[in-house]
Amino acid sequence: MGNAKSGLVIIVSGLPGSGKSYFAQRLAETLKAVYLSSDRIRISLQAKGKYTLHDKMYIYQTMAELTDKHLSRGETVVADATFYHHAMRDLFSGIASKHHSKTAFIFVIAGEELVRERLSIPRADSEADLGVYESMKELFEPYLDEHLVLRSGTDNVSEMLTLATSYLQQYE
Numbered sequence: 001m002g003n004a005k006s007g008l009v010i011i012v013s014g015l016p017g018s019g020k021s022y023f024a025q026r027l028a029e030t031l032k033a034v035y036l037s038s039d040r041i042r043i044s045l046q047a048k049g050k051y052t053l054h055d056k057m058y059i060y061q062t063m064a065e066l067t068d069k070h071l072s073r074g075e076t077v078v079a080d081a082t083f084y085h086h087a088m089r090d091l092f093s094g095i096a097s098k099h100h101s102k103t104a105f106i107f108v109i110a111g112e113e114l115v116r117e118r119l120s121i122p123r124a125d126s127e128a129d130l131g132v133y134e135s136m137k138e139l140f141e142p143y144l145d146e147h148l149v150l151r152s153g154t155d156n157v158s159e160m161l162t163l164a165t166s167y168l169q170q171y172e
Contacts, residue, residue, distance in 0.1 A: 007101040008076045008077075008102055009093075010076065012079065013082060013084070015082065015137055016128030016136060019152030021080050024078050031165070033075065034070045034076065034077045036066055041062055049127065063081065064091045064095055068098070079092060082140075084136055085139070093145075105145055106150060114153070150163060
């Protein structure tokens, strides 16, 4: 399956605590794709705690450059970030187009109660807490492009992966 989707950009977006990173990592493993995490890139750039729009765009720009590099090798990329603004999504679609590749959008959601529970526990890579979740929820621009919505629960990642791989077949 990995080769059938060479050069695909898969955007996994969602609010903090939605379960997007947990899902995105497993999706990348399943597809034998490159996994790019905005949280991990932020850490590698020593940019923890920097969240102005300029800082955020720098993280997305760095992620986009890495995506560009992997696409030029024909690799599929799973990009994991909030992607709350259309400009962030467009950046990746533009790179995919440049490589004559496609972009698939997956939006991960979760119930408010589960999100609160997840955000109350410190996580390895993310600094986002309930306050960040609330402000991102206000800022999140709805998708205008076709996308798959997956609801994350307490123990349904295999079901989510099944739905996602089935959805992604149209991009082969």
